[in-house]
Amino acid sequence: MRYSGNCAKDLIVAYIGGGSRDWAWCFMRDLALEEQMEGTIRLYDIDHEAAENNAVIGNKMSAHPDAKARWKYTAVDSLQAALTGADFVIISILPGTFDEMESDVHAPEKYGVYQAVGDTVGPGGIIRSLRTIPMYVPIAEAIRQYAPDAWVLNFTNPMAQCVAALYEVYPGIKAFGCCHEVFHAMDLLCCMLHDKLGVEAQRQDLRCTVSGVNHFTWITSAYYNEIDLFPMFADFCREHLEFGYDETGHSLWRGDPFKCAHRALMDMFLRYGAIPAAGDRHLTEFLPPWYLRNPETVKEWCFGLTQVSWRKEDLKERLARSERLRSGEEPIELTPSGEEGHLMMKALLGLGDMLTNVNLPNRGQITNLPLGAVVETNALFNRQGVTPVMTGDLPGGPLGLVMPHAINQKNVLKAVMEGDKELAFHAFLNDPLMQNVNPWDARVLYEEMLKNTAEYLPEAFKA
Numbered sequence: 001m002r003y004s005g006n007c008a009k010d011l012i013v014a015y016i017g018g019g020s021r022d023w024a025w026c027f028m029r030d031l032a033l034e035e036q037m038e039g040t041i042r043l044y045d046i047d048h049e050a051a052e053n054n055a056v057i058g059n060k061m062s063a064h065p066d067a068k069a070r071w072k073y074t075a076v077d078s079l080q081a082a083l084t085g086a087d088f089v090i091i092s093i094l095p096g097t098f099d100e101m102e103s104d105v106h107a108p109e110k111y112g113v114y115q116a117v118g119d120t121v122g123p124g125g126i127i128r129s130l131r132t133i134p135m136y137v138p139i140a141e142a143i144r145q146y147a148p149d150a151w152v153l154n155f156t157n158p159m160a161q162c163v164a165a166l167y168e169v170y171p172g173i174k175a176f177g178c179c180h181e182v183f184h185a186m187d188l189l190c191c192m193l194h195d196k197l198g199v200e201a202q203r204q205d206l207r208c209t210v211s212g213v214n215h216f217t218w219i220t221s222a223y224y225n226e227i228d229l230f231p232m233f234a235d236f237c238r239e240h241l242e243f244g245y246d247e248t249g250h251s252l253w254r255g256d257p258f259k260c261a262h263r264a265l266m267d268m269f270l271r272y273g274a275i276p277a278a279g280d281r282h283l284t285e286f287l288p289p290w291y292l293r294n295p296e297t298v299k300e301w302c303f304g305l306t307q308v309s310w311r312k313e314d315l316k317e318r319l320a321r322s323e324r325l326r327s328g329e330e331p332i333e334l335t336p337s338g339e340e341g342h343l344m345m346k347a348l349l350g351l352g353d354m355l356t357n358v359n360l361p362n363r364g365q366i367t368n369l370p371l372g373a374v375v376e377t378n379a380l381f382n383r384q385g386v387t388p389v390m391t392g393d394l395p396g397g398p399l400g401l402v403m404p405h406a407i408n409q410k411n412v413l414k415a416v417m418e419g420d421k422e423l424a425f426h427a428f429l430n431d432p433l434m435q436n437v438n439p440w441d442a443r444v445l446y447e448e449m450l451k452n453t454a455e456y457l458p459e460a461f462k463a
Helices: 023-032 048-063 079-083 098-111 122-146 159-169 181-197 229-240 263-272 280-286 295-300 308-327 341-348 396-418 421-430 439-452
Strands: 002-004 007-016 037-044 071-076 088-091 151-154 174-177 206-213 216-224 354-361 374-382 385-388
Touching: 007 079, 023 037, 023 048, 023 071, 023 341, 037 048, 037 079, 037 341, 048 071, 048 308, 079 122, 098 122, 098 308, 098 439, 122 159, 122 396, 122 421, 122 439, 151 159, 151 341, 159 174, 159 354, 159 374, 159 396, 174 374, 174 385, 181 206, 181 216, 181 229, 206 396, 216 229, 216 280, 216 396, 229 263, 263 280, 263 396, 280 396, 341 354, 341 374, 354 385, 396 421, 421 439
Parallel strands: 007 037, 007 088, 037 071, 088 151, 151 174
Antiparallel strands: 002 007, 174 354, 206 216, 206 374, 354 374, 374 385
16 A cells, blocks of 8 residues: 555455445445545455456446546455455455345244344344354454454444454454444434425534444434434424334335334334434344334334345346446446445545444443443544544433343354353343243244254354
8 A cells, every 4th residue: 555645545455255246336336436545456255256247347347437546356266365465354245145044034933023134133133143253253363364454344244243253353453343224313314404494414414422232323412513403303203203204205115125214213212312223124123022013013113024035036136237237238337325434444544534333342432331342333533543432321221222232242252152052042032022932932943043054053053
């Protein structure tokens, strides 16, 4: 890496999971449109052909007439080849396949347990953690050996468990987790400002205190200029609670498995006095089955259960699109993704400070959550590094909901690292979504779900 004026040149970025048909393309577009950084992206993926396809697509983006930067993309066949000398490491992988995820999400339905996503908490999120953490152990070891000083950006879920595993294996790692879920609540506040005051605000214009764990982060204060937004938001929530709020006015949540009308968010704010800063699909999985009792209840609350069958069909389309982009049948379009990974990189290079939400081990930034647990707060990014913003105590109501997950996540990590199958079952049984399942049925379900993902589990979990 070298600096030329106000630009960073000759950067080396290792992309683990570089065959991605979604996040990688977003990242490539953002880099092509960012004029202050250039360099080489090494794409590593267990599906080497997918990485090779993305190298072609990435080089097409870099050569696009609208591109402001020139990046060279190359597919490599080992972690060592990807990581050696890297300035940044991006991790964006699918832990297993959608066949395993189908079990995560749908096997619990036999016992009346419904999950809208199934990738972070709930029985599906816990089983996903059991197969993801072992994948992160060799990644962390390779980073320690080949790129010990690199900044590591994780985009994979379960976010907290991935980041925790990296630090467990390599305590000196410079890693953090990036997640856009907090943006949903901020965007909703901007919609409120438009509706109530006619103000055209962007989420970057807000000052929000962020505190919690990934996908269950809470905004405990929010300001626009000197306006305290909470009193206005309380009125806004009471006004829209019955039918929800859709920014488009077209009830897109009915047909889009990733949309919601924010009814659960608004209901929780009116109950607890803080804004749960995630889409309703993620938010509701951290709670007892208040909003996820059955598909009919989900529909009443104006969000959807993302079926894994839909994900499989969507993957077929993305594979087809990858071929069209590679061959030139579909033209490359450079549009910003709205993600912030490239902006974090810029800030760490000294090309402009930024404040945004990030997932890091708790070193006291949330004073009443366990030390070492991976928590989500705002943090300042600059040339000196990543400095989390101290938020103090999480308020009592949200704390009572967040604490069990912080403890569960630490127990799952410990269970994997020590090969403790029973401790992992305790976390499985203790999850709030499992409260209506008796321990005997929970044991049967646990063993079934382990069997369905056995290929990716440590030996201690296969017996």
